[in-house]
Amino acid sequence: MFDAVCADCGQTTQVPFQPSGDRPVYCRDCFQKHRSERGGGGGGPRGDRPMYDAVCATCGQPTQVPFRPTEGRPVYCREHYKRD
Ligand SMILES: [Zn+2]
Ligand SMILES: [Zn+2]
Structure with a gap:
């Protein structure tokens, strides 16, 4: 010890x-x-949502989104998602 x-x-x-x-x-x-x-006794709901890799349609930076990106639909990083 x-x-x-x-x-x-x-x-x-x-x-x-x-x-x-x-x-x-x-x-x-x-x-x-x-x-x-x-x-909170066995893992709270925060933090264990599956995240998917995506590329921001505005700045081209890799980001993560809580849904599976669909082709043809633009995905935005946190910063640009707010502005849109
Ligand atoms: Zn102590
Ligand atoms: Zn962006």
């Missing part, structure tokens, strides 16, 4: 891996808290 300082409550804790410094380390209590905050 390695000594670490919880990034949330600041208490010393022990973790089963060497803290790398670029990731926050939490004590047992705070780890549970953060995990339940993020996932």
Whole structure:
């Protein structure tokens, strides 16, 4: 076990891996808290929608859209989608 300082409550804790410094380390209590905050208990609806690769019809940059691009229909990146 390695000594670490919880990034949330600041208490010393022990973790089963060497803290790398670029990731926050939490004590047992705070780890549970953060995990339940993020996932909401088994993956929320946010973030797991399938995204499709597409090319913006205005600027030609690759972008991702939440629907399958159809040929003949222009697809826009976020920036140009708003303007259209
Ligand atoms: Zn803590
Ligand atoms: Zn664009």
